[in-house]
Amino acid sequence: MKLILLRIIPLSIFLISAYRWGDWKRWQRYYPTMLFFGFGDLIYIAVFHDKVLWEFPTNFLVPSLDELLLIFGIFFPTTLLFLSHYPKRVYFQIIYIVMWVAIYMFIEAVDLITGIIVYSNGWSIWWSLLHNTVQFPLIALHYRKPLLTWIIALIFLAIIMNIFNVPFMVVKHPNSMQNINLLIDRS
Template identity: 30%
Template sequence: MFHAVVIVGGIVLSVGMGKWQRWKEYLPTFYYWALFSCFYEYISYIGNKQLWEFDKNFISLFVTETLYTFVFYPSIIILFLGNFPEKTTGRLWYYVKWISLSVIIEAIALNLGAIKFAHGWSMGWEVFFYATMYPMLRLHYKKPIIALALSVLFVLFYLLIFDYHLI
């Protein structure tokens, strides 16, 4: 039930406050997000090591992951990028708000048993992940090639830190 509430809540907020008239501008960033989300799932499956996994799924794990990847996060990307401050002075606070909200939602999910962490993943890693994810989404929107290159480095970093043996 938790995941259904989060997904529907994200959609409702995005419809109410997002800049849907600009969705085509954000489409490459949707694809960027989906690519790396699916890549994580693939690596987790091949490496038989999931750092986090949804529990108490909405219908099934496949449906929950699919709804998050292809419905919830595109809605959140529209909300995040569509309301991104034009003035440099408000940007840090904007990032802090988004990172904090995401971490709070993850903490609630963890406490309710809607997500579980494994293999050394923790709330500290969640903070780091969101603190890099939101700037990377913005960077991808503005300079996609640089964001893709940096994302590959982040993937390699996570593979090394969490001791994935894929080769």
């Protein structure tokens, strides 16, 4: 029950905050960036399926529904709130991004302490800090320059895949061809 409440509380805060302070008159302008944020999570699930870096062991939703809950209940409202109040001056943009990184890191620290999130394969809270520090500027950039943002995000993905030894290509075992040849020769 405790885990359910700890998942529902931030979700409720983000949804209520987005409802209250989000720029709903211009939500359609933010929609492509909302999708970008959501697709980022889906890309993580697809690419790191066999070697997860973090996961949310849940006791009330299956993992795929839990991910959709995160996308629709946290990531989409985050994007709406983040872009609705994004400052124009660079100095304030930096402060604003640091504030959002701090919010996400606070939530992740609570999740880590309570066991809502579990790291594996070398991931740590420091990697999450780097991820969030890259993520929020990318959200801001995507709003203005989506193609450039996708290129940067895919480069970042390739770097993370390389660091955590996630293969880019299927590597066939040399003996697998011998096994196939043996099967052909016997028939």
